[in-house]
Amino acid sequence: MAEDVFKALADPTRRRILDELTERDGQTLFEICTRLVTKHGLGLSRQAISQHLAVLESAGLVRSRRQGRYKFHDLNTEPLERIANRWLRSDRPESTP
Amino acid sequence: MAEDVFKALADPTRRRILDELTERDGQTLFEICTRLVTKHGLGLSRQAISQHLAVLESAGLVRSRRQGRYKFHDLNTEPLERIANRWLRSDRPESTP
DNA sequence: TTGATAGGCAAGCCGTGACTTGCCTATGGT
């Protein structure tokens, strides 16, 4: 549950993927692959990204919908909102200016 | 920097320590040790907790002040506020009901 | 139907991190 969210966020590549999905939602595996390589210069295999996406999905941070031979990935921020309030429950920080 | 914050939060024992410090701030190593053992039933050595505190401190999540032979540990939520706004920047979540 | 595209499964390598053990330093009480 929330346990997996922290482990999912522990890896920098997975955080990059979340960044990618915030910028453009509903990307496919190959799209994420190429964008990570070209924009961030990460030399990762397709399997590596696939496994990262599996971790993110089992943590509830990413939802996937299959459509034909494509599988689109959508960001889900709901688990993030919960962990944000774990140690900041008294008052939330003001949004960045 | 923020990189270390995620790695620091990845371990469940370290999150327990943060929980302990939110409940009572300014605890010493032995206090945290005994409370983790008694309240949460964790059978950890003193060194383990000490190393965890070092990780939390280098991540900026814990500040320590030495006083005589005691070393008190204080929680610092400022790094948490920043990572909370990384993927939630568009709109703030409503506080938990 | 065939070939190319999009993705999945499984085993294996390897580095990093968590924890222990043993010993050392320093402060404070009596």
Place this chain on the structure above:
DNA sequence: ACCATAGGCAAGTCACGGCTTGCCTATCAA
């Protein structure tokens, strides 16, 4: 001065996680 307390340092063990490699399945286009 002496001993117990509070904490630090360093090396070593061990399991888990990230990544690769190789092969397999499924969908679309020609």
